[in-house]
Amino acid sequence: MTGAAPGDGTPPFATLRQVLAHDEDGILHLVLAPSGQDTAVHGVVIGEEDAPRPYDCHIVLATGVRPGTGAAPDAVREAARRGAVAVVLRGGGEDALPDTVLTAARESGVALLTRAEWAEWGDTLELVRSALALGAVGSEDRLAQAAAGGGLAVLASVVARYCRASITVEDTQFRVVAHSATSADADGLRQSTILGGRVPDWRVAELRRSGLLRALWTSRDVIHRPADRTDPERLVVAIRSGGEVLGSMWAAADGGQLSPDAPDVLRRASEVAVPYLLQHRLRGSAGRRRQEHALRGLLLGEGDRRSHMWSLELAPDVPCAVVVAERDRAVGPAAERSLQALALQAVAHRATARVWRENHRLTVLLPLPDGDPRDALGLARELDSLAAAMPDAPAIRVGAGTPADTPAGAAASYEEALLIVRALRAREARAVPADRAAASDGGAGLRSPVRHAGPGDVGQTVAVLRVLDAIRPLWERDGGPVHDMVASDLAAGGELVRSLRAYLDAAGDMSRAARHLVLHPNTLRYRLRRVRERFGIDLDDPDTRLVVTLALRLAETEGGPET
Incomplete structure (x- = not known):
């Protein structure tokens, strides 16, 4: 497959054709090869604009060059001038590259390749290293x-x-x-x-x-x-x-x-x-990345769904549900290991499960061959139990979306699972003051927060989150006295906001709201009077109460899933 000049000290090499033939995973796509595919490849380098070193018979990875910019044609010509045999750009195929880049490659005689969207530059390095190592073996x-x-x-x-x-x-x-x-x-x-x-x-x-x-x-x-x-x-x-x-x-x-x-x-x-x-x-790492890319595309509605299902090896008619596990934003080995352990548990639950890990979140696409919607909630329960048993691990909340009839409809289940995780987080945050009040009475009423759920468990909270997400842009654009009050008080520590929230949650019962805040009722009355006098907000008006309630929920609720 590869060769070397016998006895003349020339290092083993692979031809461009052989490198591409060695590419079982489709990491590289050949756009054009003006000098043919049988040119020798002696190595692979990361392209550097200011480095004077030659690129003799090397494949150059243009990691810092965007194909659609004016710098791309210059990078191709410069690599050819230094003796490169091929240049690799990120992106799709020939249709994704400007004519100026194609012309630069044809005129300079250098081969032009693109890297698959799901792959990383490290995959390309490993691919060429593997092909050259085969040449070294002889x-x-x-x-x-x-x-x-x-x-x-x-x-x-x-x-x-x-x-x-x-x-x-x-x-x-x-x-x-x-x-x-x-x-x-x-x-x-x-x-x-x-x-x-x-x-x-x-x-x-x-x-x-x-x-x-x-x-x-x-x-x-x-x-x-x-x-x-x-x-x-x-x-x-x-x-x-x-x-x-x-x-x-x-x-x-x-x-x-x-x-x-x-x-x-x-x-x-x-x-x-x-x-x-x-x-x-390479096959193992590239395969994982390709499946993660396909799963991400399927759940976010990006790219061709049929192609994604093929990459994920999913039957087109099997029901699927999405389970999302999200940890608190902590750092350290325990935080990193927590999602890794949950990913292993998901695959152990069902070998056909597909996982996508990102920063603080694990997403699982769970095929349901028996069509049982309870299976996704069962996996969520398993992941919650495992997370709770891990020492020093951050808090993890798990949501199971409604099953979709086919993988093509999994995006809706994913969106719902994200909302369920947000609902769990929001409910837990709103329960904290009550727990503090219970603690002041000797701990009566304290209970562990619920950290896994399906649509039927937090349906009303999910509905509220959908409404809040819809009105948030309007609220942030138009402002008003309630908006100004919330922003001003949060900047000063949030005392009035917490008092208003407790008062409205208690349906105007001053005594119950004061107990919730561990305050004397007169202290709470004084704070609410400040809201009226300073900002002109009349809580006796039902429309004003509705606006204040929405404003407080918007302030305390995260504005959408972070990636």
Whole structure:
């Protein structure tokens, strides 16, 4: 697939055609190649405007250039002048690029590519690195030829035969990427590792305590581990791309002796495995990003829904519901781990669930093959219970939207789930003063806040939020005395706003409102009198009370989901 000039010191290379053929995930789209696709690619670089270095036979990633700006044609010409073989711009296909950019590429003879919208620049770097690593492996021995014909699985089988051993290839998270056939005589550790898809935690802890992992990650040689009771003799070598460790390859002498040249075979196999582990890692990260991009597009109504459903591997007629979990805006490891744990729980609840993580929010698209609307609320309950059990985790609220008949209608369920989370947050905020009042009476009446719900649980609050969202632009534009009063008092600490809210929530019952605020009734009367005297607001007028009520709700309610 790739090559090098024999014996002249030229580094291995891949052609542009071979890089694109190596792109199984569709990260790159070829727009045009004026000089053909068989030009050699020796590397990939991030484009720099002021750097004087040459780009000889490299693919240049124009990370800081927007295709639609006047800087794009100049960037293409400059990359060609420095010897680039191709330039990658962000965006769609040929139709998304201005004619000026296409003309610059044709005139300068440099190939022009675009990066998929869902991908990141790191994906493109990894793709080219993987293609070039395949060139570095060459194809002169049987190991390289075997891998070229079948990847890591075939490589593991061939190495097992040469070493007279059982072979396991693992990534840096100790997950099994490939393995040779496992006989009935294989030791228990190998069997549990293969069946579980990863090295057991107790074994990883043992390797760490013994110092073997440290030696593995820092050594470039094959490490020998003698047989120990039921544990057979083993060889292990790290799989490296330059200075980066990608994983490891293990050879276990199950029921026999390793071949004399097993260390040499394993060392060569670790070199051959590099491009395939790079590709494996790229495939996993790119696949996740592509699905997140498709899920985001489906729920926000962006792009082609049929294409998104295909990317998400969703049947077009399966009912779906959306569950949203949102944490308080906290920072630290516990906050980061909380949503990660909830994402794992969602997939454990149903393997076909699709998740989208962003900042402080987790969104789950839950297929409902049985059409049971209670299933989404059940997942919300599970996520709430898990979040409550995590020590030091921030508060998390979970909302389950009404199921949609098909994935194409999931946007409505998503919108409702976001509103339910806001409703839970709003209800919890309004309950705080009451809890404080109860605390002043010795704690009577205190209860844990409700942090998961479906449409039937907070329907009225959701309806109010919809109304508030609709009138907010009008309110912020037109102002008036009530608007001025709320803005002025909030800037001064919000004493009058809190007093008004308690008074209106108590339907004008002065004593009950004062207890709510833990105040003497005369103090509350004085504050309300200040509202009338200072701002001219007459609370005896029903229209004024309605406007004040809406103003207070607008002030205390977030204006919409933040992303």
